Structure formats: C-alpha cells, structure tokens
Amino acid sequence: MTIKLLRINQFFLLLSGVLIFAISCTSDKKNTNESVESDNPKIAKLKLQSGFSAEHLYSPGDNEMGSWVAMTFDNKGRLITSDQYGALYRMEVTAIGADNLTPKIEKLKIQTGMQVADSVIQMGYAQGLLYAFNSLYVMVNHRGSDDFEKTSGLYRLQDTDNDDQYDKITLLKKLNGAGEHGPHSIVLSPDEKSLYVIAGNHTDLPEMDGYRLPNNWKDDNLFPQIKDPRGHANDRGAPGGWVANLDPEGKNWELVASGFRNPFDLDFNELGDMFVYDSDMEWDLGMPWYRPTRICHVTSGAEFGWRTGNGKWSAAYPDNLPPVLNIGQGSPTNVLSGKGAKFPEKYQHSIFAFDWSFGIIYAIEMKANGSSYVGKKEEFLSGIPLPLTDGVIGPDGAMYFMTGGRRLESDLYRVYYSDQENLKASVAELGLTEENKIRKKLETFHGEPQDEAVAFAWPYLNSKDRFIQYAARIAVEHQPVSTWQEKVFSETNAVRKIHAAVALARQGDKSQQDRIINSLVNIDYVSLSEQDQVDLVRAIELTLSRFGEPKANVKKQISNYLSNHYPTDTDVLNQLLSKTLVYVDDSSVVSKTLALLESEEGENASVMANTATEAADLILRNPQYGMDIAETLKNMPLAQHTYYGLVLQDATTGWTPELRERYFQWFYKAFSYKAGRSYIGFIDKARKKALTHVAENKKEFYNQMSGDSLLSKSGNSLVSNAIQPKGPGKRWEEIDIEPLLADGLSGRNYEIGRNMFLATNCITCHSMGGEGQNIGPELSQIGTRFSPEDILMAIIDPSDVISDQYNTTVFSLNDGNSIVGRLISEEGEEYKVSQNPYAPDIIRTIPKSEVINMKMSSVSLMPPGTINRLSDDEVKDLLAYLISGGNAENELFTKE
Numbered sequence: 001m002t003i004k005l006l007r008i009n010q011f012f013l014l015l016s017g018v019l020i021f022a023i024s025c026t027s028d029k030k031n032t033n034e035s036v037e038s039d040n041p042k043i044a045k046l047k048l049q050s051g052f053s054a055e056h057l058y059s060p061g062d063n064e065m066g067s068w069v070a071m072t073f074d075n076k077g078r079l080i081t082s083d084q085y086g087a088l089y090r091m092e093v094t095a096i097g098a099d100n101l102t103p104k105i106e107k108l109k110i111q112t113g114m115q116v117a118d119s120v121i122q123m124g125y126a127q128g129l130l131y132a133f134n135s136l137y138v139m140v141n142h143r144g145s146d147d148f149e150k151t152s153g154l155y156r157l158q159d160t161d162n163d164d165q166y167d168k169i170t171l172l173k174k175l176n177g178a179g180e181h182g183p184h185s186i187v188l189s190p191d192e193k194s195l196y197v198i199a200g201n202h203t204d205l206p207e208m209d210g211y212r213l214p215n216n217w218k219d220d221n222l223f224p225q226i227k228d229p230r231g232h233a234n235d236r237g238a239p240g241g242w243v244a245n246l247d248p249e250g251k252n253w254e255l256v257a258s259g260f261r262n263p264f265d266l267d268f269n270e271l272g273d274m275f276v277y278d279s280d281m282e283w284d285l286g287m288p289w290y291r292p293t294r295i296c297h298v299t300s301g302a303e304f305g306w307r308t309g310n311g312k313w314s315a316a317y318p319d320n321l322p323p324v325l326n327i328g329q330g331s332p333t334n335v336l337s338g339k340g341a342k343f344p345e346k347y348q349h350s351i352f353a354f355d356w357s358f359g360i361i362y363a364i365e366m367k368a369n370g371s372s373y374v375g376k377k378e379e380f381l382s383g384i385p386l387p388l389t390d391g392v393i394g395p396d397g398a399m400y401f402m403t404g405g406r407r408l409e410s411d412l413y414r415v416y417y418s419d420q421e422n423l424k425a426s427v428a429e430l431g432l433t434e435e436n437k438i439r440k441k442l443e444t445f446h447g448e449p450q451d452e453a454v455a456f457a458w459p460y461l462n463s464k465d466r467f468i469q470y471a472a473r474i475a476v477e478h479q480p481v482s483t484w485q486e487k488v489f490s491e492t493n494a495v496r497k498i499h500a501a502v503a504l505a506r507q508g509d510k511s512q513q514d515r516i517i518n519s520l521v522n523i524d525y526v527s528l529s530e531q532d533q534v535d536l537v538r539a540i541e542l543t544l545s546r547f548g549e550p551k552a553n554v555k556k557q558i559s560n561y562l563s564n565h566y567p568t569d570t571d572v573l574n575q576l577l578s579k580t581l582v583y584v585d586d587s588s589v590v591s592k593t594l595a596l597l598e599s600e601e602g603e604n605a606s607v608m609a610n611t612a613t614e615a616a617d618l619i620l621r622n623p624q625y626g627m628d629i630a631e632t633l634k635n636m637p638l639a640q641h642t643y644y645g646l647v648l649q650d651a652t653t654g655w656t657p658e659l660r661e662r663y664f665q666w667f668y669k670a671f672s673y674k675a676g677r678s679y680i681g682f683i684d685k686a687r688k689k690a691l692t693h694v695a696e697n698k699k700e701f702y703n704q705m706s707g708d709s710l711l712s713k714s715g716n717s718l719v720s721n722a723i724q725p726k727g728p729g730k731r732w733e734e735i736d737i738e739p740l741l742a743d744g745l746s747g748r749n750y751e752i753g754r755n756m757f758l759a760t761n762c763i764t765c766h767s768m769g770g771e772g773q774n775i776g777p778e779l780s781q782i783g784t785r786f787s788p789e790d791i792l793m794a795i796i797d798p799s800d801v802i803s804d805q806y807n808t809t810v811f812s813l814n815d816g817n818s819i820v821g822r823l824i825s826e827e828g829e830e831y832k833v834s835q836n837p838y839a840p841d842i843i844r845t846i847p848k849s850e851v852i853n854m855k856m857s858s859v860s861l862m863p864p865g866t867i868n869r870l871s872d873d874e875v876k877d878l879l880a881y882l883i884s885g886g887n888a889e890n891e892l893f894t895k896e
Contacts, residue, residue, distance in 0.1 A: 067404035072129040082126035128185040172250025177203030190272040200262035210254035227309035229681020240306035259304035265335040277332035286675025288643040294323035300443035301474040325375030328613035330355035342397025359386030370465040371435035445475035462495035505542040513547040521561040555584040590654035634838040637673035667706035684715035722758040729869040753881030769886040783883030798862040812853040
C-alpha cells in the first residue's frame, strides 16, 4: 500500500489544503535561526529564532476540552484558558524543562449558589480573558443557547469568600455582536488602573460615557458606494471595530479609537503606546480599496477608516491615521508586548503579532519616528500548520501561546530563551521623543472642552508630524465650534487652513459649506507639497460629502479649481480628483479618466505590494487560503483601472457615443481578470449602475457589449458549466472504502463522474485527456496502474506518503525568516524555487549562503476532504471517470 500511495500522490495534488513541515536542528546558534529537533511532531514543525526552545504542554482536543482561543495568568501563576465554544479551564503549569510537562488542570465551575447540572457551562465561550483587580474578566462572544444562556458582553468573576473558587458573576456591559467579528480581548492599562477592550466591526458600539474620537462619524466618501456583492458586512457601518477604556467596575466607558475591520487584540509598549493588528478583507484582494493586515499605532481619538464595501479610506487621508507597518495577507489574532519576557533586549522592546492563517508570530521592532513609530518585522516563530490564537508572557518570563479556533486541533506551547545566564541584567528603557510628548499633551484636550485647547492646538495643525497634526485637529474638534470657526477663514497659513477646514467640515453644518469651499479654492494648489494637495482635495470632498450637493456655481468653482490638476502622477491624488470631479459634473473628467483606464501604466500595479510579507511567500504555507492569493497574482487587474472604471458609473457629463463604447468595452475586459472573491460582483454592480445612465434604446446594446453573457445569474461570478454534487456528503474515512466498493464500479454514470471531477476542483490542478491544468500530473493513465481502493485511499488520506517530486521545501534563512516553495533547480550558488502553482514560470532565486536549513513538507499539498460533499454514488462515478481516463466508452459506463 505504501509504495502505491507514494505513486498515487504524484497524481493528486489539489493545492488548497494545509501544510505541515518538520524542521531539524542546526548546531550554529550564534548567527542563525534555530529549528527544532524532536520526536514530538508538534514541536518538530516549529521554526524558532536562535537560542530559543519550545515545549508542548497540552492538547485540549485529546481530552475533550475543545479548541482554545483565550488565556491569562492569575495572581497565583495559574493559567486560565477558554474553549471557543465551551468552558473555562485553570491549570498549574509545570516548570521549564520538567520531566513531565503535563499540567494539572481543572474545569472551572463557578459556585453561585444555584443548582446547575455539570453538563451546563456556567462561564465560557470567551474570546478574551484577563485576571486583574482580584477578578477574572471574561469577554463572552456568544448568542446564547440551551447549553450556555449568557450572551456577548464583558463579565467579571469574583471569589467573595476566599475559597479559591469564583462565586460571583457580574455583567459589566452587554454587547450586541458575536462571531468572529464580535467582541474580543481585554487588556490591563499601562498604569494598571483601568481596562481596555477591543471588538470587531460586527459589534455595535454601545453608548459611551465619553468619546475621545468625536462621535459624528459618516461614510465620508464620494466614491460611488457598492456594498460587498456577496453580502459580507452589508448591514455594518461606521465606526467599525473599536477600542474602549473602562474602570474596573465597568461603570464608566470611553471610546478611544475606531475605524478598524476586525482587530482581535491590543497591547502597550513601555511608553504606554498602544498597538493593534487589524485584519484584511481577503475577498477584496486585488482591488484599489483593499487594505492588507497591518500594525496600527492607536493614539487617542484615532480613526483608521474602515467603511463597508468599497468605502474604505486611503491611509493617506488626513482624517485617519496610517499604519506603522503593512504586514500583508493573513488572519490577525493575538498582539503581545515583549516587556517582562526573559528574552534578549530587542524582543523585550518588540510587539509580537500572531497570524492564524499562515502560522507566523511576527516580532515587530518599533523604531521611534517623531511622535509615532516605524515597524520592522521579523519572523519570530512559525509552523505549518500553526493556527495561532492567543499568547501571553508568563511569570517565568516565557511566552505561552495556543493554537486552535474554528474547532481545529488545539495545542498549548511554551517558548523560552535557553541561555538565561547570558541575558543582560537590565534592559535600557525607551525614552519619549519630544514629538511624543507634544502629541500626548495635545491628547489631554480630547474630551470635555477646555479654555486653552484651541490656543495650544491650533499652531500644530501644520505640523510635519502626521500624528501630532491629527491630535491637534481632534483637540480643536472637541471645543465648541463657535470658538474657532472664524479662525478657519482668517487663517493665512495654507496647511493650517486645510486641516482647520477638515475639522469644520466634520463639526460644522451646511450653512458653512460655501465659505469653506471658497476658502479652500483660493489656496495656491501648485505651491503645496503632494501630501498637502491630498489633504486639500480631501477637505473639499469632506465638505461635499458631509453637507450634500452644493449649488451649481459652487460646483463650477470646484471644477475650475481642480480640473487642470487632473490627472497627476500619483494614485491617491488621481482617486481623490476623479471622484470629486465626477461629483461636481466636470465636463472633462470622463475623457481624462477613460484615458487613464486604457493606459497600461499605473503606480499601483499591485495593491498587495509594499507589505512586509510578500504575498508569494504565503501561498504554500497554507494553500487553503494561499491559492486565492496565487490566482490573484497570476492575473490581477491594475487596481487603478478598477477604481477609474467604478468612479465613472455615476458620471453624467461629458459623454459621447465613442466614449460610451470605450467605457462599456472596458467592463468586458475587466471580467477576464482574477482578483478577490467579490471582484466580479463589484464590477457587475458598477456596470449595471452605469447602464441606468444610458438611453433606453441603447441599454441592451451596451449590456451585451459590457459582458452580460459572461456572468452567472447572480452576477457574482462568471458562467460555469460545472454541476455541483447533490450529496448527501459525509466525512469520508478509510473504513468507508471496502463497503463502498463491495459491489464494484460497473454501470456508472459518465456525465456525473466528469461533473464531480469539475465540482471537486480536480481540474484546477490536473488534466484529463488534455482538459485541465498542468499544476499537478496528468491523470489519464491512473486507472491502468492503481486499483479503485488505492485511488480512493489516496484521495481520503493524501498525506500518508508524499512524493518528493511534488512536495514543497521550507528554506530557513540566516536572517531568521523562512521561504516556502518548490525547489526547481540548484544553479551554482543559488536555489531556484517556484512559489505560485498558477504561475510556475515565476522563479525566485535564493542564495545558498543565506540558507541554513532545508526541510520537506510532511503533509501533501492535496487537502483531505475534497470528496466530502459527494454521496456514495457520486464518489463511485468519480472513481469510474478517473479509472476510465475520461473515456465515455469504457466498460464501467456500460449498463448491464
């Protein structure tokens, strides 16, 4: 069986599953990263930095304790954890290096005086845990059920009789939201006097007692709104994900920041500055509004510009803050400061960010940059698969982290620095920059009005420091508008005037619209820097978006002022100028934008570029998620083209028949590109909106010209002839093979077999009779070599034996990072690897001098479960199709 499976695995390589690799130890611990040699595969798959060691402490799934996603240490050094869909547990962890690492563990049963059956969970379903103020704070993320009646909210557990058992549960605040974008973590404030909580964009912002970000948020975007065509977050609006501060009793809540998509966690560095790892929307890959996962420095009153659908703001806009580092694609979970860890100094100053999808813990070194920071990432730890959930620095100075979530296999690990004797006795303290001090002084004016606020903040509206400038504007916005609105119009400094106008657009009313516009269009545009030009056009956009359509003469005034500056050389300015000029009915914007739409040039050729982790490096770490990246990279549209195409859907001025045809022909071309899952739907919604602006007798003409025949009925995908399985499916296992094939495979249905070959996506990687892809081997001869039993076994368990010919290699580099790809060749002093199965000709070169270790994957690229949607008969028909080599005349398809 083993030999047969080895050969069969050369045929089945559906690249959409999860990889596991084991990495062996290197003897050089001075300048290289360290891989782990262990008989335990859970340890062997980890790649660590030099000098670090790892221990596997517990597998909750093996003990029917679910999949853990949250953890905290209590005041006695015990670890408390939570199953994502179950109870809380408390354990006494063993000492580092102990002969028996298994912790002593108990399921927490809160004794509240009520008689409760053991089967009923009294507290759990937590996505955030924190022990502080002699209490266990629990962030429940749950809609309520018979097993656990409590719904989402922040709860406080207390031991009132000192018997070391919790006996009091207090709901501090009910929260309306649940699921993966619901309420998440709880963190102790830097001064240890209060709490911070964080929630995703599917959690309603409850009424707050205070707002450091003024609570008059709007969509603030003239770009024609299209909500996600597949329905994600369509009922969600501003302010998106949020961070709040509260007192230990939960009596006073204050909004700190918002505009996130789905941040799971936060933490603070030694200076008390907060960092958050926000998530991306993978369905938006390749689109101009796509925002990669990113590390955000979250200051008082911060806004990060998440809006539903295509409405997300550019990081360049002055009314939101930029990230300190764009990571790339992934699923952010834990954020952890290294302070208190018994690690080398740079890690004690680092922020650690956990990526669930691709199994990487990034160490982000924060370099001071004025009043904020610039982040530099390092791959601190990784594994394939390693679905990271939560982590914490323990009392022993080690890092404890967990894997799991979504009911996946869950494990608890500990990572520690082996050479404790050579660690520095003390770590140099970080010092506040002068700019950081100024920003924090400005932030003291974020809240109740203060007499001296405007006088102090106003001069900083033209600061070169983006975070100081932002903090100054928020300080001004917290003061009564009547005390500063005239200063907007009397201000002689152009930059201060622009940012004061942003403040007035956000806090004023429509009666001030004409004066604001007139004040802005009298600024000498060409004398401004590029960023100041962005801020100026954004100020105009906010004034229009907030106060509505202006009078015709004001539209003309804006058109005359901006038209000569469009197009320009930068994407963000072209985006702002195009949507603003369309809104004010500029007569030349259509022809100019179409010229850009048809140009092959574009600064933003890849919206996935300029990230710390290259997209191609992620594909083979987890093809289940990485293959979407692979397909996008293979044939991605220019992001700017998508933007221009969508911005013209509402243009009504400046069209000619020739321009109309050019525009609708672009839609047809746009459908040939590959981007995120929602790309086709976004393009089609814009196409249909554009059709509403053409003459009735021309609609069908343009409808056909623009690609209506290419689309499925929903408009969210292209037409496919594949027939989906009818099922019912099941989780196919080895024990199912013998009874399924007991009666043989005669009398099968060729058409159903072929349809199942398409429906299970075999054709995306393999060819049969010349039809399909060449990512994996050609399958036409498989039936002449292997029995039905062996073929089905290889489909069910593709990882039993893996062929080196189609396996991937993990290259550990001496800078601490790693590269995953298929080794194509060795040429002199270089390795040649291919990382994108859909673009195998794109080769990456790795100098051998940078590689310290190479290991092959221990799990097939072909995922298990590919036939789990199929019924017994559908599986038989698929097997018959494979064995026949796609020949409809084969005897397996002859009815008796």
